[in-house]
Amino acid sequence: xxxxxxxxxxxxxxxxxxxxxxxxxxxxxxxxxxxxxxxxxxxxxxxxxxxxxxxxxxxxxxxxxxxxxxxxxxxxxxxxxxxxxxxxxxxxxxxxxxxxxxxxxxxxxxxxxxxxxxxxxxxxxxxxxxxxxxxxxxxxxxxxxxxxxxxxxxxxxxxxxxxxxxxxxxxxxxxxxxxxxxxxxxxxxxxxxxxxxxxxxxxxxxxxxxxxxxxxxxxxxxxxxxxxxxxxxxxxxxxxxxxxxxxxxxxxxxxxxxxxxxxxxxxxxxxxxxxxxxxxxxxxxxxxxxxxxxxxxxxxxxxxxxxxxxxxxxxxxxxxxxxxxxxxxxxxxxxxxxxxxxxxxxxxxxxxxxxxxxxxxxxxxxxxxxxxxxxxxxxxxxxxxxxxxxxxxxxxxxxxxxxxxxxxxxxxxxxxxxxxxxxxxxxxxxxxxxxxxxxxxxxxxxxxxxxxxxxxxxxxxxxxxxxxxxxxxxx
Ligand SMILES: NC(=O)C1=CN([C@@H]2O[C@H](COP(=O)(O)OP(=O)(O)OC[C@H]3O[C@@H](n4cnc5c(N)ncnc54)[C@H](O)[C@@H]3O)[C@@H](O)[C@H]2O)C=CC1
Ligand SMILES: O=C(O)/C=C/C=C(\O)C(=O)O
Numbered sequence: 485x486x487x488x489x490x491x492x493x494x495x496x497x498x499x500x501x502x503x504x505x506x507x508x509x510x511x512x513x514x515x516x517x518x519x520x521x522x523x524x525x526x527x528x529x530x531x532x533x534x535x536x537x538x539x540x541x542x543x544x545x546x547x548x549x550x551x552x553x554x555x556x557x558x559x560x561x562x563x564x565x566x567x568x569x570x571x572x573x574x575x576x577x578x579x580x581x582x583x584x585x586x587x588x589x590x591x592x593x594x595x596x597x598x599x600x601x602x603x604x605x606x607x608x609x610x611x612x613x614x615x616x617x618x619x620x621x622x623x624x625x626x627x628x629x630x631x632x633x634x635x636x637x638x639x640x641x642x643x644x645x646x647x648x649x650x651x652x653x654x655x656x657x658x659x660x661x662x663x664x665x666x667x668x669x670x671x672x673x674x675x676x677x678x679x680x681x682x683x684x685x686x687x688x689x690x691x692x693x694x695x696x697x698x699x700x701x702x703x704x705x706x707x708x709x710x711x712x713x714x715x716x717x718x719x720x721x722x723x724x725x726x727x728x729x730x731x732x733x734x735x736x737x738x739x740x741x742x743x744x745x746x747x748x749x750x751x752x753x754x755x756x757x758x759x760x761x762x763x764x765x766x767x768x769x770x771x772x773x774x775x776x777x778x779x780x781x782x783x784x785x786x787x788x789x790x791x792x793x794x795x796x797x798x799x800x801x802x803x804x805x806x807x808x809x810x811x812x813x814x815x816x817x818x819x820x821x822x823x824x825x826x827x828x829x830x831x832x833x834x835x836x837x838x839x840x841x842x843x844x845x846x847x848x849x850x851x852x853x854x855x856x857x858x859x860x861x862x863x864x865x866x867x868x869x870x871x872x873x874x875x876x877x878x879x880x881x882x883x884x885x886x887x888x889x890x891x892x893x894x895x896x897x898x899x900x901x902x903x904x905x906x907x908x909x910x911x912x913x914x915x916x917x918x919x920x921x922x923x924x925x926x927x928x929x930x931x932x933x934x935x936x937x938x939x940x941x942x943x944x945x946x947x948x949x950x951x952x953x954x955x956x957x958x959x
Contacts, residue, residue, distance in 0.1 A: 486517040488662050490526055490686055491669030493533035494679025500525045505659055505688070510576030510806040511796050511841045519662040522687030524695035527654070530683040534625040534652040535701050537680025542622045542650040546601045549648060552677055553598035559671045561591045567636060567664055572797040574663040575635060576806040576842070577760050579798050589922075590640040590668075596924045597644035597944070604649070604945045614958045620949035622650030623703035623727070627696050629689070629717070630665075631709040632658035632808050633763040633864075639665045642706045643682060645944035651703075654683045656696060658709075660809055662686050689713065697721060704728065704948065708765075711862070711888075711933045718936060729937040729947050731765070731929055733862040734890030737883035738768035739873075739905070742777045744895035744917070747784065754788045756893060756919035757868040758846050761804050763812075765934075766891050766913075766920055770859055771870050772882050778872040782850065785870070786831045789846050794837065806842040807865060813842035816865030823849050823858040823869075833866070854885035862888065876901060884910045890930035893919045912938070 487504065489496040503521035508514065520526070541549070560567065567590075568583035577586070608617040628642035639657055646653045657665035669684045685692060693713075697705055697720050704727035707717050714732040721728035738756060740746050746753065756768040773781045795802030807813040813836070820834050833847030850870040852858050859869055873879040883892055891913040894902050899916075906914040912930035915921055927938035937947065 485515075488517055488519040488666040488686065490520050490522060490530070491666070491673070491682070491684040492526070492530045493683065494673055494677070496670070497526070497529070499523065499687070500529075507574065507662060508809065509573050510808055511573075513810065513841050516573065517663065519659060519666075520686040522685045522692045524692070526685050526687070527692050527695040527699070530654045530685045531625055531696075531699050531701050533680035534654050534683050537678055538622075538624050538652045541647075541652050541678065541681050542624075544650075546604070549650065550598040550601040552675075553594050553601065553644060553648060555675045556668075556672060556677065557591050557594035557598065559675050560587070560594065560668065563671075564588065564591070567667060570663045570667055571635060571661075572805070574661045575632060575808055576797055578802050578805050580800060581760065586634055586637045590636040592924065593637070593640040593644045597648040600645065600942070600945055601648035604942065606951070613955070615956045617954055617956075619952045619954065620946070621952065623948060623950055624651060625701050626651045626653055626704045626706065626948060627702045628653055628655040629693070629696070629705065629707045629709065630655070630657050632660040633760060633765075635661040636664035636668060638708050639668070641939065642708070646706070646948045647681065649945050649948035651948055652681050652683075654685060654696060654702065656685055656687070656689070656692060659686060659688050693717070694720070698724070700724070702726070706939070706947070707731065714935060727947065729929075729939060730935040731939060732933060732935040733864065733888060734765045734767075734930060734934050735770060735860065735862050735886050735888040736766060736768045736891045736893070736911070737770045737772050738893045738919075739879050739883060739895065740771065740773045740777070740781060741879075741894075741896035741898070741901070742774040743897045745897065746777070746781060746895055749895065749917070750784060750788045752919055753785065753895070754792065758789070758792060758804055758866050759920075761807055761844075762866040762868070763808060763864055768893055768919065769863060769868055770882075771868055772873050772879055773870060774879070775872040775874055778870075782831065782870055786848050789848055790832050792846050794843055794845065804846060804866065807844060808842070810842055812865070813844060816844055816863055816867065819858065819863040819865070820847055820849075820867060823852065823867075826852055826856040826858055828852045828856075828858055828869070831870075854882050860886045876905060880905060880908055887933035888930065889932040890934035891915070
């Protein structure tokens with residue numbers, strides 16, 4: 485059986501204690517590989533290697549670091565199909581989604597931050613007091629902890645700015661979907677990336693996390709995942725006065741107004757709820773619909789959801805695959821049961837599919853208000869609720885209800901209303917008449933239980949550097 489090892493100091497490395505974890509294929513539930521179950525000693529080896537490599541990597545000209553990232557991007561781009569297969573098998577996502585969107589985005593992440601390495605600039609302030617200029621130095625060794633839902637997409641979203649800014653990295657991918665990060669680490673070896681610059685340690689977060697986060701040589705932690713783990717990491721890094729970027733969950737609202745062109749955008753509205761089986765922090769899991777169109781919207785929306793083909797990730801017609809793990813599948817089914825207990829009406833789906841693997845039918849629920857658990861807590865699966873609203877104020881109150889504040893989508897032709905509501909929504913990102921329109925230069929992240937800090941563009945470059953201001957008298 486295939487074994488996925490750590491990648492430490494430019495070489496594949498078996499776990500020191502020789503423990504391995506099973507890696508499952510969500511489409512069948514079968515174990516198809518094993519991944520290294522790291523421990524604190526493996527983390528120590530990776531941090532030591534990263535620390536050794538850090539001064540030389542930081543001293544490289546920005547253009548040389550950019551060239552390394554370009555080289556890795558080109559190597560990945562040459563193998564998009566291979567990586568898409570790996571991602572589809574490991575995470576259960578449709579192969580076409582991985583091939584056409586997620587792996588190309590991983591390539592784009594590497595390229596974007598290759599350019600950022602050469603474009604990043606620091607501030608200077610000329611005033612009555614004289615001249616101030618700011619130096620921005622790399623931090624040294626940084627940690628990147630990434631989740632299972634968009635494995636390579638989010639792994640590269642973290643390692644690329646860290647490396648571009650001159651840091652070396654110890655990365656901890658999700659133990660549930662470790663394969664694409666392993667393959668990328670191997671590619672980094674094939675292109676000759678200096679040893680220790682990129683290290684990958686696998687393992688259960690609760691077993692290796694503290695060793696990585698608490699090590700004083702690790703100067704910053706970039707994390708994407710659950711709010712519970714984010715809070716824990718925030719508490720630990722806070723106690724050490726260490727930088728942390730926390731990109732956590734969402735319970736995003738989609739506001740559909742009667743004046744919108746919703747009928748011609750039904751496919752996008754459905755995609756915004758069900759892409760990657762709803763396992764994207766940006767999915768719109770609460771659909772708020774103006775009362776005057778509620779009944780017709782519900783009918784058309786449910787019909788479109790019923791037409792969503794759920795199937796094997798390798799089936800070119802499948803638009804939705806299984807959920808990522810048995811545990812997550814069971815958690816989502818429990819959330820659907822809770823919605824029924826709360827009095828919700830299941831308009832479609834609401835059950836597992838009668839086949840091997842962790843498939844759940846896309847589920848639409850209505851009849852629940854903003855205070856119930858179903859509308860408050862992230863489900864992170866193929867489940868969306870519908871709620872009617874009467875006017876702008878009601879829509880805003882429903883959208884802003886709850887702890888999360890990641891993103892929202894507004895569908896209306898009235899741009900005055902759109903701008904007014906966009907400014908009033910308690911979220912980090914708003915889309916108007918679109919969803920998941922990404923420009924990698926923009927700040928990415930949320931408020932409240934959705935996290936702390938922003939990723940993307942120069943925000944990420946600033947996160948991964950330490951500013952030092954120098955003031956000079958001009959008198
Ligand atoms: N971006 C997002 O919004 C994501 C949200 N989630 C949410 O989290 C729920 C649970 O999914 P999980 O995979 O269990 O997420 P998680 O937060 O446990 O895992 C994310 C990453 O953190 C690591 N990790 C776990 N415990 C850690 C610790 N104590 N210290 C350091 N690293 C640790 C994991 O190994 C993984 O690499 C999902 O049902 C979903 O609601 C999960 C993945 C992504
Ligand atoms: O950067 C993006 O386009 C999307 C990011 C998505 C997540 O961070 C997530 O689902 O966790």
